[in-house]
Amino acid sequence: MVVSLIVCELFLLATSSISIIFGIINVVAVNSVDMEEMKHSGNEFEENEGLLEENEDESEDRIDPRRRETVDQKKYELMLKLHSKIADGANSFLFQEYAYMLVFMIIFGAIIAVCAETKLGEVWTLIAFLLGAVISILSGFLGMRIAVAANVRTTKECSISLSRGFVVAYKAGSVLGFTLVGLALLFLTLLIMVYRRVYLSDRESTLDVVEYQMMFEKIAGYGLGGSSIALFGRVGGGIYTKAADVGADLAGKVVKGLPEDDIRNPGTIADNVGDNVGDIAGMGSDLFGSLAESSCAALVVSGTSAELVIGTGAFYYPLCITGIGIIVSMITWMFAANQETCCKIQRFSDVEKVIKYQLIISTILLIPALFVVAFFVLPSSFTFKGIDHEVTNIQVFICSLCGLLSGFLIGLVTEYYTSAEFYPVRELAESCKKGAAPNIIKGLALGYMSTIIPIFALAITIFISFKLADMYGIAVAALGMLSNLCIALAIDGYGPIADNAGGIAEMVELQLTRIRTDKLDAAGNTTAAIGKGFAIGSACLVSLALFGAFATRVNLTVVNVLEPLQFAGLVVGAMLPYAFSALTMKAVGTAAEAMIDEIARQDREGLIKEGVEPDYARCIAISTESSLREMIAPGLLVLLSPIVVGVLFGPKGVAGLLAGSIVSGIQMAISASNTGGAWDNAKKYIEANKLQPDILNERDEEGNTIIIKHNKGTETHKAAVVGDTVGDPLKDTSGPALNILIKLMAIVSLVFADFYEKTAWLV
DSSP states (O other), X not given: OOXXXXXXXXXXXXXXXXXXXXXXXXXXXXXXXXXXXXXXXXXSSEEOTTOOOTTOOTTSOOXXXXXXXXXXXXXXXXXXXHHHHHXXXXXXXXXXXXXXXXXXXXXXXHHIIIIISSSTTOOHHHHHHHHHHHHHHHHHHHHHHHHHHHHHXXXXXHTTOHHHHHHXXXXXXXXXXXXXXXXXXXXXXXXXXXXXXXXXXXXXXXXXXXXXXXXXXXXXXXXXXXXXXXXXXXXXHHHHHHHHHHHHHTHHHHSTTOOTTOTTOTTHXXXXXXXHIIIIIIHHHHHHHHXXXXXXXXXXXXXXXXXXHSSSSGGGHHHHHHXXXXXXXXXXXXXXXXXXXXXXXXXXXXHHHXXXXXXXXXXXXXXXXXXXXXHHXXXXXXXXXXXXXXXXXXXHHHHHHHHHHHHHHXXXXXXXXXXXXXXXXXXXXXXXXXXXXXXXXXXXXXXXXXXXXXXXXXXXXXXXXXXXHHHHHHHHHHXXXXXXXXXXXXXXXXXHHHHHHHHHHHHHTOHHHHHHHHHHHHXXXXXXXXXXXXXXXXXXXXXXXXHHHHHHHTTOOOOOTTSHHHHHHHHHHHHHHHHHHHHHHHHHHHHHHHHHHHHHHHHHTTOSSTTOOOOXXXXXXXXXXXXXXXTHHHHXXXXXXXXXXXHHHHHHHHHHHXXXXXXXXXHHHHHHHHHHHHHHHXXXXXXXXXXXXXXXXXXXXXXXXXXXOOOTTSHHHHHHHHHHHHHHHIIIIXXXXXXXXXXXXXXXXXXXXXHHHHOOTTO
16 A cells, blocks of 8 residues: 555645744743742752752762752852853854855855756756755754753753753753754655656656656755754864864863852853753754755666656655654653653653663654554565566564664664763773873774774665665665654754753852852763764765765765775775864864963953853953854865865765775764763762772771772862863764764765766766
């Protein structure tokens, strides 16, 4: 049974609209938090001014105390002032970044109009490109705005209970997840509907699969637009956030004893701004690009099957995966947001468990949902051009299932290597007792080791999917991995919000609130690493699917490493992730140095002391200027590499380039992200006083046993801070941005495939 075209379109329009409405409902819920409540004591909780009892240890996993922390008018006004400064800084950066993006869209749009269109004067690809770029910008901006609104509200809710703080942060993250996926699906569906009625209307007399394939290639510009904006969001935002973070971390080296989140630290507001522009807006644009690109890749390949495009709506199947994922994600969301009935957060350790349950529940529910979609939307069997066997709807379901399960496995492995609940991070913390060098060495080894299982999972998924349904199977596997994207984005967005809330609590000196936000933040670090694992895994499959679509378009059946041109492209492609990482990491270092110099200047001028407000705006300006300036070189490297190689050496040279960049980039991205995440949580493990003291077989002059503690402020902690600082650009700049490199190079190659065939000047 195959549902009709109109039913598919109605289903997609309905689910995408529901997703957007659901996001708006969460916006209202977050904004309805009563900030005035924290100035008054309640009947249910005991007012304690946030102080712990003498026998209570904040490092213990214990039941969240039924006490609230109230603030006076002065602290309340300070909270709102800090929130306003963070919001202003985030807006300032994004609007300046959008000015750069506008220039890029005009210039690159002109290149597309001249080189990528079938005929000069056509604008099919250009329209799709501009639409994808605008929706990507809108998605990131909306996510950033709600994150900024939620940070101070999370602080307020954590002053009452851990559970309430989690719910508001998770609802804010859900705005990003559901709104982004809804917008991406809605406008891609509308684009296809319009192009079917306009692009194909002039070709009705000769309508066949070739016309559909050409239409879907034009629509692929939508993915290119989204991924291009993601490049600037991830790279620019990543440089900003880590320059500010490293600068704020190292402020203590300039001004002795000045903590990262101390209100006297000039870099602390810029650090909090960075959480929003890099980890929210940038990450949102990144995963928007993944969803759009994987959908477009599947559409291009489906254009080679008459059974999927002629007189049926089966070509909508890739989008229907996203549509059913929205419904499943809404059901899953209820388990975390409804604290009264299920998944209650009572103990500090419950936060990470509830988040993990979100991934488990969504994965379990998606298995039958994906089967239903494949059974009802796809014909029982169909063929593709260039494939000598029939493909069944059950085989396609298996492809989506492989993607879903491999994504879940990657998430679990990422958690194991980056969570302080498991041995690898605790081993890193132990190594800090011997200094920074062992911590660095073991951290790098941890990252390299963490690539093994994810790579095997991806390799098995690729093998099975390709054997069952060729490149269409790989594109479907990528969409299967992204099918619970609403939940993955909500989890990923929750982390930076909790981090911001903790920074505000620290600056306002709310002790109990800070303990609670730290528990949310610690779980957020792990979930952020899991989110990066999903993004990296999906980027690998998406890039390979786009590569398959490119190969289909240029009739390339094999990448022959024994052919000099393709092998040379392979080697150069494998080098590009290293060059890209070098540019982004150096950019972070350069910007951080400027930040540290500014903090030193303010210290000399007496701006860093009690009762004096430091010049936060100058530090924000330094991060903004540096990130926007430094993102240009990596961006040009990614965009121009496939175009230059294609123009000079044709499709075969590009094929080698893409294969090399995918194989090399995916390993680097996993390693960098997990190394940085592990170093970060090893530092937090020590700061939570969980590292056991050393009891020596020696006694002091008074005859007491010598005990060496390893808590915050000790040499052990300083060694952990070194690792965390080195890991910052790895996990939040270079690592995540490598996703963009491999995806964007592939989608650029697909969009410009015709142009490469016409040029190839040197061969």
